[in-house]
Amino acid sequence: MxxxxxxxxxxxxxxxxxxxxxxxxxxxxxxxxxxxxxxxxxxxxxxxxxxxxxxxxxxxxxxxxxxxxxxxxxxxxxxxxxxxxxxxxxxxxxxxxxxxxxxxxxxxxxxxxxxxxxxxxxxxxxxxxxxxxxxxxxxxxxxxxxxxASPFGALEPAMLDALSARMTRTDFSAGDELIRQGDAGDFALLIAEGEVEVVRRDGGDERRLAALGVGAMLGEAAILTGEVRNAAVRALKDGHAFRIDRDAMLEMFERDRRIGLQAIQLLRLREQPRQAPGVEVHERRTVDGDTMYVLKRRDTSAFFQLSENGWRLWQKLDGESTLRDITIAHMLATRTFAPQMVADTIAALIASGFVDVRTVTPEVSERLGDQTGGTALGRIAAALRRIFVWHWDIGSGDRLVGRLYDGGGHLAYRAAGLAVIATVILTGTAIVVLTGPQARLAMQGGWGEGSLWLVVPLVYASIVLHELGHGLSVKHYGREVLGAGLGCQGPFVFAYVNTSDMWLEGRRPRLVVDASGLVVNMLLAGLAGLGLLLAEDPATVAVLWLFAVFSWQIVLVNLNPFFDLDGYYLLSDWLDRANLREKSFRRFLDLVRSGDLAIARRHPVEIAYTALTLVYVSAMGVVLYLVYRPLLASWFGDAAPALLAELGALAIALLWYASSAAFLSRSLKRAWLASRNRPATGI
Structure with missing residues (x-):
């Protein structure tokens, strides 16, 4: 008014x-x-x-x-x-x-x-x-x-004001060269009026890469990567552009990382990804008759598995095609417009070292700071993964496992060796069951006296032997053990060996390798059972019996098909479905989003797997609480109030939920992005 x-x-x-x-x-x-x-x-x-x-x-x-x-x-x-x-x-x-x-x-x-x-x-x-x-x-x-009209339209007004203040106007006429190929990248341009072309010169030849107009950003790639200009920019029509000097752009990255992330996104959109040198390609057929392509880098011991759709993308990574070109070619070949699928697949290939792209300089990375976990939820998820889900690689171990196989391990794979193993497992397990009452009496007071704590190093040793079983089976089929290490999945500590070289074998050899670790634990439980026949000291009886029980618990835990344990790989290889978890989650999200029950009829295995995963995670937390509450109460006895046992059991259950959420969040996030942005045509 x-x-x-x-x-x-x-x-x-x-x-x-x-x-x-x-x-x-x-x-x-x-x-x-x-x-x-x-x-x-x-x-x-x-x-x-x-x-x-x-x-x-x-x-x-x-x-x-x-x-x-x-x-x-x-x-x-x-x-x-x-x-x-x-x-x-x-x-x-x-x-x-x-x-x-x-x-x-x-x-x-x-x-x-x-x-x-x-x-x-x-x-x-x-x-x-x-x-x-x-x-x-x-x-x-x-x-x-x-x-x-610029790539920065989503920024807050205050940041737009600050960016605007750092820009200077540059007028140009048709034919002017705004950026010269081979120059240092000390500025970027935003085209505000007119039209320009991007050309690349190779000797006396000149090739047009693109024609761009109002809103186009040019020259930022050399600032991000520290490389010289890999192309020239020439004006096609009169106009003007806004120039942003390198120092000003880096300062804006530091003030608001979204500007830098936007520039990096532009770099990736214009990227011309190229297959890394020295990649081997192996073909194999699935039980459904589909062809899978397994990429292998011998220098890094990395593997990557592609479907026929993924193979089409791989063949387009020639260093000449942009992400847009590859997406259009994929759409013409499959009649499916799936840019997010193309981007995700190429990003995964880049992360695995199979595709060469330009990288940003350490200075740019420092200015941008940590690019992961930008939201509070993302930071919490990242922290949970660091605490509850981690692994430590300790080298290949292929030579050591090979010597053990040649030195006697190969005998376990002969008919006589398999018969002995089966006999020990069955006989020893029967003894453990029959001596259960006697062993439980022997355990009374064992924790307080210290004898039962001997089970702990035995269990950790069995975890290492479990992985050795996988490694021996890999050598049995003439393949390489590509790595080994230790890890943690919430309350569970585990060892592992990298058996990726088995991707080049058929389904039966892969199943044998998946199961061999479980057989080792069952064999150890059987040996402990046979030892009960010779043991006379109550403490020895208690330790052997408890070790046998824990060994079978390890078997049951590893049979869990809902995490990256033996049961998951057994199920995945038996069904011959790579990336079973992520594909299953994506199908389930497609069903939830669309409400189309035909998805469940077409993909019953994937829908059932996801549903059982959610049920298992939910129920297991309750089971852990109910099991550990009386167990902790018996261990603490009268030395601690009952509330302490309640809180301890609750903490174990919550630890399970936290580790499960941290572990599953990555697959759920990838599946959610795939379900939101593209149809269900997996790569």
Missing amino acids: PAQDQSLADKRGVLASHPAFATLSGAALESLAGHFAEERYAPGEAIVREGDPGDRLFLIVSGTVDVHSADRKRSVFMKSLGPGDMFGEMALLEPDGRRNATVTATGEVRVLSLPRPVFTESLQAEGGLRDAVLRLRDTILRFRFLRM
Whole structure:
């Protein structure tokens, strides 16, 4: 609502404090101040409404306002403004400009307003006033360009203002070379008007890579990677661009990492990924008759498995095709538009070392800081994974396992050896069952006396021997043990060997390798059972019996098909489905999102696997609580209150849920992205 004007001197003081008018002479400032009218608004009153004609701009003298924009049927908060801020100017730049947001007073608000006719007439004025209005117009247009037509439109207004302030205008004519191939990357360009072409010169040949127009960002790749320009940019039409120097861009990365992430995203979109050298390709057929392609890098012992769709993508990674080119080629070959699938597959190949791309410099990485876990939820998930899910590689071990196999391990794979192993397992297990009552009596008081603690090192030794069993089976089939290490999955500590070289074998050999670790634990339990026949000391009986029970528990835990344990690989290889968990989660999310029961009929195994995974994780936490509550109570006895046993059992159950969530979150996230962005055509 209009109000009685404040004095001319007060208006002049308000304008002089604003950067757009601060350089005006005293006379020009006074002339312009005379055209501003004061207005006052009550709390909750709308100053401008979205969609209304833009008839004036506003400069806030006191109070605050909220800016909202309509998104379908709801109002979305955009920002708050306070004293010294300007709004409403965007609508003055077009003859029939409309308000693009609603501005509402949050308290008592005083503003100065400048009518559209005065703003327009001022552009024709002489001297400092015209210069000031032109500067204001250029600032508004630059801000509008950044918001509407540049890669940075999603940034907050304050960051857009800061970025705009660091840009300088560069005019060009058709034929001008804006960026020269081979130069150092010390600036980037944002095309604001006109058209340019990107060309690459190789000797006397020149090849056009792209023609780009308003909103295109150029030259940022050399800033990110530290490499020289790999192409030239030449103007096709007259126009102008905004130049951002390298130091200014790096400073903006540091102030708001989203600018850097946006630039990196552009780099990846223009990337021309190339197959890494020295990659071996092996084909194999699945039980369903499909062809799988296994990539192997001998120098890094890395493997990657591709379906026929993935193989088509792999063949396009020639260092000449961009991500867009590859996506279009995939769409033409499969009649499926799946850009997220293409991007995910290539990203996985890059992460595994099978594709060469340009990398950002350490300085850029440092300016951007940690790029993972940007949200609170992401940081919590990352912290849980670091605490509850980790592994430590300790080298290949192939030579050592090979010597053990040649030195006698191969006997276990002959008919006589297999018969002995089966006999020991069956006989020893029967003895353990029959001596159970006697052994439980022998265990009473064993923890307090210290004898039963001998089971702990025996169990850890059995975990190592379990992995040795996998390694021996790998050598039995003439393949390499590509790595070994230790790890943790929540409350469970485990060892592992890398058996990826078995991907090149058929289903039966893979199943043997998957099961061999379990056979070792069953054999150890059988040997402990046979030892009970010779043991006379109650402490020895207790230790052997408990070790046999724990060995069978290890077998049962490893048979769990819902985590990366032997049971999962047995199920995956038996079904001959690579990436079973992620594909199953994706099918399940497709079913939940669409409600189409036909998905369950087409993919019953995947849907059942996901459902059983969720049931297992939920039920196992309850089982752990119910099992450990009386167990802890018996261990603590009268030395601790019953509440301590309750809290201990609850902590174990919560630890299980936390580790499970941390472990499954990665597969669920990949499946969710795949389900949201593309049809279910797995690679």
